[in-house]
Amino acid sequence: MKQTNIILRNAILITALIAGLFFLSKLFGLQENPYLRFLNLLFVVYGIRQAVKTNIEVNKETNYITNLGLGLQTSALAVIFSVIGVVTYIEFINPEFLLVMENSFLIGGNLSVPEIFITLLIEGMASTFVGSFVVMMFYKNHDKVIATAQTSTI
Known part of the structure; x- marks a missing residue:
């Protein structure tokens, strides 16, 4: 599977999860609760994990930098x-x-729509870096585990 397909599919998954949470919170009158926005980070981490996991399982790509880049993108x-x-x-x-x-x-504060856009973009990019590095901490030795498993079966 092409990495661009993995990126696009999981980006859409993350977006759908965030949108679903937003509309559920609106449905239950909780859209003003700012603490629910922290769940967005969990959705981001989940989507990154799915992207990296797919790249490892389908494409057999275990390079740390490649998978970190995939998660960031x-x-x-x-x-x-x-x-x-x-x-x-x-x-x-x-x-x-x-x-x-x-x-x-x-x-x-008293922000305009463009200021909200920039603020959310900065906030989101922070979660992008945090989420990608957290996921890659789990997968950083994945290629060594595979190599060890392959040599022990020989």
């Missing part, structure tokens, strides 16, 4: 999709949601 694309989704939601569906974002302790 996957989550960065998901962040871009998600931020565009939030801005689209604010601009065309529910402009009052801007007030919810402004009152959030994570953003705070």
